[in-house]
Amino acid sequence: MFKTLRDAWSIAEIRKKLLYTLLMLLIFRLGSAVVVPFLDTSTVSTWMASNATGGNFLEYLDIITGGALSQATVFSLSITPYINASIIMQLLTYALPPLERMRDEGEEGQKKLNKITAAVSLALSVFMSFAYYLTLKNQMNAVVDGGSKAANVFIAFVIILSFIAGTSIVVWMGNQINDKGIGNGISMLLFAGILARFPVMAGTLGELTKNEPQRYFFESLGILILFIAMIAFIVFMNASERRIPIQYAKRVVGRKQYGGQSTHIPVKVCMSGVMPIIFAMSFMSLPSTISLFKPVYDDPTGFWQKFYNGFINFFNTRTWTYALIYFILIIAFNYFYVSMQYNPIEIANNLRQSNGGIPGIRPGKPTSDYIQRVLSKITLVGAFFLGIIAIFPIALNWMDPNLSSLAMGGTTILIVVSVALETVRTLESEMMMRHHKGFLE
Template sequence: MALSGVENLARLPELKKRLLWTLGLLAFYRVGIHVPTPGVDTAALQDFFAQVSNTLFGIFNMFSGGGLENFSIFALGIMPYISASIIIQLLTVVSPELKRLAKEEGAAGRKKITQYTRYGTVLITVVQGLFIAIGLENMQSPTGAPVVLAAGWGFRLTTIITLTAGTVLVMWLGEQMTERGIGNGISLIIFGGIVAGLPAGVGNTFQLLGAGELTVFILLLLLAFMVAVMVGIVYMERSQRRIPIQYAKRMVGRRMYGGQTTHLPLRVNTAGVIPPIFASSILMFPATLAQFSQVDWLQDAAALFSPTGILYNVFFVALIIFFCFFYTAIIFDPKDIAENIKKQGGFIPGIRPGAKTHEYIDRVLARITLWGALYISAVCVLPVLFVSKLGGPFYFGGTSLLIVVGVSMDFMSQIESYLISRQYEGLMGKQGRIKGRR
């Protein structure tokens, strides 16, 4: 009698160990969120955040899992690491040395690039920590209470050291989660922060309902819209274009190999949840600095970049489309795929092996990546605009839903891979097996 999918987890010590590592590191991260940075009145800071929860501060606080609101040692979260990754990946395209490390040096080159990314993370965190410390010194809660208890260079240096150490620790946790656990550690940290804030978001929604600021009809409409968006995300994340590949028959010794037909799966959303995370981090960095400053032109610029404003969403969509193509080009090389198909004696029916196959795969990939970019843009932008028009809570935005659903599906598919590779049923059994994820 076959065991159910969940019971099969106990039969795989390696998978069980990886799951425990993932949960343990996530729990450690959540504990660190509640460790405050010295010298800050957290009560006054939380009062300030209560007034700006529907702004870019609310988004940044959501990605940091509430760390910014508490101004904990993990206040900056994983965003400096993401920003450093963006810069290094952009430099990889234009720098011959970095390109050589990424393409030719193999594991040693990737290790060197990872080291550069870590140095960049520390540098970005130091700069952000200094500006945040200066901004906090000039901030007051709505009741007039100062946020910083004792302003000066002592507080600034303490803040820089604390935030830098916290960010480096979060970066290490993400890398350990990827290496020893299940899934992508960076995505799981952001996922954990969003999910941890879900009960508070639900509670705030019912408070609005009880106060009469949100009607039952609007609430039901919001729930229906969220379910529709989630169904659309699942459908698109599982969608793929399958390119048929035919392998010619060949004689090796006394055996005949080849002759079978297979396919090359190209996902519609090859880049996953990375583009909206990258785009959000870029748009949040200058606007966050502007929120901490009292300079008039910075305040005017921050006002233009409201999440419900036209300018913000135009830049947001443009950055999402750019990073969809950019990240897809980094993780998927049609030239290498075409060369591997040719070496194995395969070909696409009607397409010559080699350069023509490369051009064909590149052309198909560009088309489906465009549709994937438009889908991600719609998911990230339309729900925010729709919810804001209805007057609902901003927490239920498309970016958060995309990250939660996307990371959950990736996490489940990796567990499926472990179970199937050991000839056990999937986590959800035969009927619930995740298909279309490669």
């Protein structure tokens, strides 16, 4: 990877793209420090430190935004509305025929889908900005009182508009990286936000080791080794694939023979990426998020109070029931996401139309059944891989509650490593486009 970066830096055109990407990331981090007016940031930080814990949805959002959410800055929502809009549009593309036809139109259809995604992202940013303002006002008491109704309306308008403008700027920067930089712009901003949280996690381990060196020295060393092993495991699984052999039939036209080539269909073990974890995490974090707005009763006396307390405690991140349901949901969402990406019947029909087939398998339904069996096995392996990555930090939190800040460690490492590998592949393809061998070589 470092050799790729060094070789890419030596090419002037790629160097300009790298510098432009770094400039956008620098502006993104600077914007994450610009505070929204009329807010008491110290109150927000204190409330988030006590409530955005244990792997709930608030902690997930805070890590995604690089800590901007807990500081109530302009980029507090970061790219989360755009990510949610992209997920919604991706699901609707497979559910609604008009969007599916638009997707199949090629580049023009993709431009239309991007415009619709941007509109959905704007609508979600308005909703999330208003919801975060209500949380700041009602739950945190962090909004400054204007002294009159008109002044409070103006303060609310400024705060909500600041969050919406921050999201729009972040999405614009992501699009600029796509056009003039290196890699996927949204992924790069997500990468920068998560990477900014790693020093906080390292600082937590360092502080614990400093205060109790007899206990945490070897524990911190073990955690470091485990995280390095996890990175190596993620890199290995990202590169792993199952190759389905394909043989094309020979045909003779005049005196020439065509076809007869052997190739394969690559099926990646981890083709769905981190999406199943995000879906499962969003689903599992709903009860804990609801409890923020309606606290658990301290002294339940009625049936509904007891039922509500039991329901919230059932989804507590420190219980084995949470880990089990979380693991099952990751497997289920992984199968769901893969089923949207791969259509065995369509693949079998395309092979038959191009005079290709799998050796030893008849064309048509037997081919689609074989591809479906292979996909089911590979998907199960990928789902267990994602489940282990997601469950490991939760198990770490069980062993020591002081390490709750590492509750999202596996997921964040998966995102960071995946984006880094994707960026390196993009750099390699950029260099291949600019490398031309001479006629005499």
